[in-house]
Amino acid sequence: MKNLACGIAALACLASTASAITKVGESAELFITGDISARTDDNIFLTNGAEVDDTIFELSPGLQLTFGQGAQTKGSFKIAETFTRYLDNDSLDDELLSSVFNLSYDDAKLKLDLDASYRELSQSTRDIRGSTLVNRDVLDASADSEISISEKSSTGLGISWTDTDYDSSSYIDIEEITVPFNYYYAVSEKLDLSAGFRYRQTSLAISAGDSKDYYYNVGARIPVTEKFSGYFSVGYNERKPETGDKETGVGVEAEFQYVITAKTDLTLFLGNDYTTSAEGISQKTMTIAPTLRTKFSAQWEGSLGLTYQQLEYFSGRDDDYTDGRLGLAYLINDHAKITAAYNYRSNDSSLNGANFDNSIISLGAALRF
Known part of the structure; x- marks a missing residue:
């Protein structure tokens, strides 16, 4: 950690005078990006007993192209390669590619957002655990x-x-297509009412387990005001598995942001929906996720977040999952940021052996020049 801190300080000095490496036309800029971090993880496989701890170092050099700032059409593309090194378990060392593209268009009558990403992942999650890390490739569009x-x-x-494609046969490759439709009507400058329908098709790389979801909902959204903004929908949610009985329930999707002071805001996400586990099992997932962000000064900012999930598997298993996060960041300038974070994860499950606790402390820097 000491050597990492020295390296971060040196990179921060370099970035303090940095700018885009080149202009591409009048409205596009090309940047070199780099993230460097170290974290101590007391349960890298998220096991219940016989936990394995380690210190992990990551370096992520990349390129980022931004274009259209201030124009009706704007966007960015970023690609990076993450080099991961484990201090004790060097058999887990890996190189992982990620790329993200987004494009937006807004002419007051038409708003359009296009997003795409490709990520190579190798890290344990509540759903993906075992005696080793599981690699998977995730494509989103x-x-x-x-x-x-x-x-x-x-x-x-x-x-x-x-x-999502897994390297391990213990997990099921999943393909998911979602099509939402909503109608909005402004009853005032500060309130739009909505009525909507969402269709989702989930396909698994096994002979059975596919499902279709139907969500009929009503709701409202509050355009950005001085203090409050957000949206919510609530309605009838139905999952029809390819085999077995259908499940129905109340669907909820909501996100609100409240500006407490000029420097502090609170965001709250609420969800109640059907999802599919990495083992290909359907589940009801209820999510509550508040996040508090504050700026102590022009350069210092902090965040405190909590995600709580209650999961009911169609197989009969029940989980209660908690993920708490505490973060601190020092903004050197527009091109450099130093971060420190503490993350605590816990799972309480009715399935024998699926309980775990995990603490992670990390220190890092994000650079763009």
């Missing part, structure tokens, strides 16, 4: 649009696709 029909009404239509 989505398109969301909103078209104004009249002064007071608009429609939103989108589509998203996610494909």
Whole structure:
């Protein structure tokens, strides 16, 4: 950690005078990016008993292209390679590629957002645990649009696709396609009412286990105001598995942001939906996730977050999962940031051996020049 801190300080000095390495036309810039971090993890495999701890170092050099700042069409593309090294368990060392693209267009009558990403992952999660780390490739792509029909009404239509491929045969490759549609009507400058429908198809790389979801909902959204903004929907949610009985329940999706002071805001996400585990098992997932962010000064900022999930597997298993996060960041300038964080994860499960506790302390720096 001491050597890492010295390295971060040296890189921060370099970035303090940095700017984009080159201009590409009048509105595009190309940057070199780099993240460097170290973390201590007391349970890298998230096991219940016989925990394995380690110190992990990561270096992520990359490139980022941004374009269209201030224009109707704007976006960015970033690609990076993460080099991961374990101090004790060097058999887990890896190199992982990630890339992210986003494009947005807004001319007041039409809003369009396009996003795509590819990520190579090798880290234990609540769903993916065992005697070693499991590599997987995750592809995401989505398109969301909103078209104004009249002064007071608009429609939103989108589509998203996610494909997850696991290296281990213990987990099931999953492909998911989601198509939401919403109609919005402005009853005032500060409130839009909505009615919507969402269709989701989940396909598994096994002979059975596919499912289709139907979510009929009503809700509202509050455009950004001085203090409060957000949206919510609530309605009838149904999952129809390819085999077995259908499940129905109340669906919820909501996110609100409240500005407590000029420097502090609180975000709250609520969800109640059907999901599919890495083992290919359908589950009901209820999520509550508040996050508090504050700026102590122009350079110092902090965050405190909590995610609580209650999961009911169709197989009969029940889990209560908690993920708490505490973060601190020092912004040197627009090109350099130093971060420190503490993360605590805990799972309480009715399945024997699925309980775990995990603490992670990390220190890092993010650079762009």
